[in-house]
Amino acid sequence: MSELFPFKQVMGFVFSMVLTAVALGVYFFDMSFAVGMTVLLVTAFLQAGLQLVVFMHAGETEDKGAIYTNVYYGLIIALVTVFGTLLAMVWDMG
Amino acid sequence: MEFFERFAIPNPSFAIYASMVAAGITMIAIVAGLTYFKKWGYLWREWLTTVDHKRIGIMYLISALLMLFRGGVDAIMMRAQLAVPDNTLLDAQHYNEIFTTHGVVMILFMAMPFIMFFMNLVVPLQIGARDVAFPRLNALSFWLFFMGAMLFNISFMVGGSPDAGWTSYFPLADNEFSKSVGTNYYMIAIQIAGIGTLMTGINFITTILKMRAPGMKLMQMPMFTWSSLIANVIIVFAFPVLTVALAMGTMDRLFGTNFFTIDNGGMSMLWANIFWVWGHPEVYILILPAFGIYSEIFSTFSRRNLYGYKSMVWSMVLISLLSFLVWAHHFFTMGQGAFTNSIFSITTMAIAVPTGVKIFNWLLTLWKGKIEFTTPMLYAIMFIPLFTLGGVTGVMLAMSAADYQYHNTMFLVAHFHNVIIPGVVYAMLAGLTYYWPKMFGFMLNEKIGKWTVWTLSIGFVLAFMPMYITGLDGQARRLYTYSESTGFGPLNMVSFVGAAIMAVGFVLIVYNIYYSVRYASRDISADPWDARTLEWATHTPIPEYNFAITPEVKSSEAFWDSKKNGHVLFKGNYEKIHMPNNSGMPFVMSIIFFIWGFSLIFSLWIPAIVATLGIFACLTLRSFEKDHGHYISVKEIEDTESELRGA
Amino acid sequence: MDINHSLPLEYSTEENRLKIFGFWIFLGAEIMLFATLFAAYFTLYNRTAGGPDGAEIFQITPVFLETILLLTSSFTIGLGIHAMRLGRVKAMMGFFIVTLLLGLGFLSVEVFEFITYVHEGAGIQTSAFTSSLLATLGTHGAHVTLGFFWGLFILIQVKKRGLTPATANKSFIFSLYWHFLDVVWIFIFSFIYLKGMM
Numbered sequence: 033m034s035e036l037f038p039f040k041q042v043m044g045f046v047f048s049m050v051l052t053a054v055a056l057g058v059y060f061f062d063m064s065f066a067v068g069m070t071v072l073l074v075t076a077f078l079q080a081g082l083q084l085v086v087f088m089h090a091g092e093t094e095d096k097g098a099i100y101t102n103v104y105y106g107l108i109i110a111l112v113t114v115f116g117t118l119l120a121m122v123w124d125m126g
Numbered sequence: 127m128e129f130f131e132r133f134a135i136p137n138p139s140f141a142i143y144a145s146m147v148a149a150g151i152t153m154i155a156i157v158a159g160l161t162y163f164k165k166w167g168y169l170w171r172e173w174l175t176t177v178d179h180k181r182i183g184i185m186y187l188i189s190a191l192l193m194l195f196r197g198g199v200d201a202i203m204m205r206a207q208l209a210v211p212d213n214t215l216l217d218a219q220h221y222n223e224i225f226t227t228h229g230v231v232m233i234l235f236m237a238m239p240f241i242m243f244f245m246n247l248v249v250p251l252q253i254g255a256r257d258v259a260f261p262r263l264n265a266l267s268f269w270l271f272f273m274g275a276m277l278f279n280i281s282f283m284v285g286g287s288p289d290a291g292w293t294s295y296f297p298l299a300d301n302e303f304s305k306s307v308g309t310n311y312y313m314i315a316i317q318i319a320g321i322g323t324l325m326t327g328i329n330f331i332t333t334i335l336k337m338r339a340p341g342m343k344l345m346q347m348p349m350f351t352w353s354s355l356i357a358n359v360i361i362v363f364a365f366p367v368l369t370v371a372l373a374m375g376t377m378d379r380l381f382g383t384n385f386f387t388i389d390n391g392g393m394s395m396l397w398a399n400i401f402w403v404w405g406h407p408e409v410y411i412l413i414l415p416a417f418g419i420y421s422e423i424f425s426t427f428s429r430r431n432l433y434g435y436k437s438m439v440w441s442m443v444l445i446s447l448l449s450f451l452v453w454a455h456h457f458f459t460m461g462q463g464a465f466t467n468s469i470f471s472i473t474t475m476a477i478a479v480p481t482g483v484k485i486f487n488w489l490l491t492l493w494k495g496k497i498e499f500t501t502p503m504l505y506a507i508m509f510i511p512l513f514t515l516g517g518v519t520g521v522m523l524a525m526s527a528a529d530y531q532y533h534n535t536m537f538l539v540a541h542f543h544n545v546i547i548p549g550v551v552y553a554m555l556a557g558l559t560y561y562w563p564k565m566f567g568f569m570l571n572e573k574i575g576k577w578t579v580w581t582l583s584i585g586f587v588l589a590f591m592p593m594y595i596t597g598l599d600g601q602a603r604r605l606y607t608y609s610e611s612t613g614f615g616p617l618n619m620v621s622f623v624g625a626a627i628m629a630v631g632f633v634l635i636v637y638n639i640y641y642s643v644r645y646a647s648r649d650i651s652a653d654p655w656d657a658r659t660l661e662w663a664t665h666t667p668i669p670e671y672n673f674a675i676t677p678e679v680k681s682s683e684a685f686w687d688s689k690k691n692g693h694v695l696f697k698g699n700y701e702k703i704h705m706p707n708n709s710g711m712p713f714v715m716s717i718i719f720f721i722w723g724f725s726l727i728f729s730l731w732i733p734a735i736v737a738t739l740g741i742f743a744c745l746t747l748r749s750f751e752k753d754h755g756h757y758i759s760v761k762e763i764e765d766t767e768s769e770l771r772g773a
Numbered sequence: 774m775d776i777n778h779s780l781p782l783e784y785s786t787e788e789n790r791l792k793i794f795g796f797w798i799f800l801g802a803e804i805m806l807f808a809t810l811f812a813a814y815f816t817l818y819n820r821t822a823g824g825p826d827g828a829e830i831f832q833i834t835p836v837f838l839e840t841i842l843l844l845t846s847s848f849t850i851g852l853g854i855h856a857m858r859l860g861r862v863k864a865m866m867g868f869f870i871v872t873l874l875l876g877l878g879f880l881s882v883e884v885f886e887f888i889t890y891v892h893e894g895a896g897i898q899t900s901a902f903t904s905s906l907l908a909t910l911g912t913h914g915a916h917v918t919l920g921f922f923w924g925l926f927i928l929i930q931v932k933k934r935g936l937t938p939a940t941a942n943k944s945f946i947f948s949l950y951w952h953f954l955d956v957v958w959i960f961i962f963s964f965i966y967l968k969g970m971m
């Protein structure tokens with residue numbers, strides 16, 4: 033039975049639950065917007081990285097380089113799109 | 127009768143009725159012809175169900191040429207309307223419809239499939255592969271594109287044409303200001319074609335990264351393959367943005383949501399923003415493969431290797447990243463502050479740097495080369511000065527403060543035609559001439575070809591240079607007429623003459639095809655241009671499996687090495703070759719998509735739901751299907767090879 | 774079909790390797806799809822036009838439930854793939870069934886949540902905020918729904934055909950998809966719900 037529950041994945045799951053609990057802290061505790069956002073950003077990106085490496089086996093083949101490049105490229109452009117849009121449409125819109 | 131009224135055209139005219147008759151007669155002629163010559167089975171077996179990248183490529187080419195003429199007719203009508211002041215050839219409504227369809231057709235249904243044609247035909251051959259990574263997906267891509275294009279093209283005959291510009295800005299594009307179903311056509315037809323394009327992007331990235339011939343490292347890929355890889359990377363990251371924008375626009379129009387509306391908190395400017403997040407990378411999707419084609423042509427007809435291979439590659443990688451960082455320059459005047467405009471000004475100007483690197487690399491390839499003025503080379507030579515002019519005016523437009531003067535004037539129209547025509551269209555025509563013998567086994571006539579280049583170039587300069595001047599003088603784009611007192615008349619007349627000369631150029635291309643089909647020699651080698659890359663190393667006509675033996679590669683010019691430096695491309699013996707099976711599924715599924723789109727456009731909910739279920743049924747069937755392709759035996763390969771060598 | 778036995782079954786043929794790689798590229802496209810939805814949501818989220826805002830309609834209980842259900846299902850699909858690599862078909866199918874049930878549970882809570890929103894006057898037409906909120910959640914939910922049926926079909930194929938290079942390949946690709954939906958949910962959970970309730 034135990035071979036069906038590899039240590040790495042069980043720990044990954046526990047860690048993701050912990051991260052969820054930490055993120056929930058911004059709801060249950062009173063904190064400033066800046067602190068809250070920092071907590072959310074850190075926990076969300078850690079969770080995403082966890083899924084990618086532990087569960088999705090992103091680095092297990094010879095295509096590791098291309099797969100990570102693809103994900104990082106997507107991530108960079110995604111962030112540019114989100115923040116560029118906010119800049120042009122909200123923050124700097126007269 | 128009320129049900130049928132929705133399909134009527136809201137703004138009929140004689141020209142539209144004439145087109146309907148012409149379209150009807152053409153359809154009947156095609157059906158009658160296919161039946162008379164008993165070609166239905168041939169059409170189905172060899173074309174509609176094919177998964178062969180070369181045939182799919184040719185179908186892209188045919189679609190692109192058809193759309194080129196549709197878009198070209200739109201262009202001529204616009205220039206004719208503007209040729210003299212206070213002209214009444216077209217009214218405002220028809221002018222709006224025509225500039226809208228001209229833009230959409232030329233960008234999405236002419237330039238895009240033309241690029242897809244080259245990628246399909248050339249990339250697998252250049253990297254020594256048997257086909258693309260997912261041949262059936264490739265067929266689905268084509269058919270989705272094709273059905274999207276057809277859906278868009280029937281708009282002016284059924285229900286009314288879109289008329290909010292190819293950018294379809296809200297609030298003009300919402301239900302209040304665009305009451306006909308025209309803008310629904312825009313949203314849904316482009317959506318269907320766009321899904322196909324996204325799949326192509328995934329397909330070609332996988333093909334190029336995973337299926338190269340043994341020995342071909344990334345930095346040994348021919349330049350067209352590199353440019354295709356980068357263009358497809360941009361496709362994969364840009365097209366989902368368009369998908370979302372169009373879906374939101376559709377929801378606003380059909381389901382009363384409030385993304386881009388004026389009331390209930392909607393934000394019309396957000397459409398412009400999201401549209402250009404896709405729209406700017408899109409222009410690099412078009413231009414990069416064009417650069418790739420020029421690179422092949424410059425190198426082949428200068429009889430030397432491409433200068434600065436590495437800087438060519440890195441400049442394209444840089445362009446691919448920068449292309450996602452500049453979109454706000456399309457709306458400098460929309461109201462965001464100087465800070466934002468400065469950022470986007472700087473990133474925009476920065477793109478000129480890698481582009482300049484490429485221009486100099488081409489010039490230095492010519493330097494000390496043995497230049498041979500063939501038709502493709504003549505296009506490429508014309509491209510450099512004309513395109514550079516367009517690039518320089520681009521840098522002018524990039525300055526956000528100055529852009530307040532240029533914005534939405536004919537100056538802008540002159541600029542983007544000045545980059546797209548010498549940049550993309552010339553590359554497509556040059557590439558078409560260059561690859562024609564590989565596809566069809568005879569060359570296009572060189573003399574007519576060179577006449578065409580000169581005609582097009584003279585026409586181009588006459589048509590678009592005057593617009594820079596009238597634009598700076600304040601002639602706004604998309605206005606259907608102007609008064610005599612503006613003084614725009616004479617220069618617009620020059621533009622019209624230029625457009626007419628360009629039209630002659632395009633007619634010359636058709637004549638050239640006709641002439642060459644009849645008179646050109648069929649006795650040419652498989653490598654008539656004395657070229658350098660692998661696509662010329664196989665037979666003409668290209669066998670189904672491309673290469674009987676997978677070539678081995680040691681440089682970016684493997685074929686040249688085998689001709690001049692004793693490199694052995696094909697080692698070993700024939701082995702049986704695994705090939706994908708044909709399938710009717712992509713065609714059938716795309717037809718269902720067509721029905722789905724048409725039903726949504728006219729808010730016919732029941733057929734829309736049925737078609738949606740049909741699409742899911744196709745996906746389910748595909749999931750359960752077992753299809754592992756077939757093998758071509760060694761005997762068959764031997765027979766084909768000896769026949770092709772003998773011929 | 775050349776089968777390379779030194780690799781896990783899902784990677785064992787050329788076709789399989791191409792499909793897994795191609796799917797990764799597709800996930801890159803999906804990143805941009807959801808990024809665009811997020812960009813629109815963040816731009817529009819305080820444009821409520823007199824309708825309810827996030828703090829008024831978001832409730833912690835269903836959100837918490839959805840998160841736990843989806844995170845757990847991501848864990849179980851991972852175990853399913855692990856079991857597949859051990860060649861334990863029964864265990865693999867068990868984990869797949871649990872995953873799909875958890876997915877179904879997630880969808881039920883989400884449907885309940887949507888109905889509640891509509892009852893509270895936060896329908897898709899109410900304001901730019903509700904339009905973009907429901908479009909973002911709905912796109913994710915539609916992905917999960919599609920994934921449910923896709924996973925079900927693969928489960929049936931594994932049951933009927935056993936573990937072959939083809940079924941193993943499909944199962945693995947499905948697991949990538951399912952994990953990715955979990956990643957998207959984490960961002961929805963953090964930057965739509967928690968940020969909205971903060």
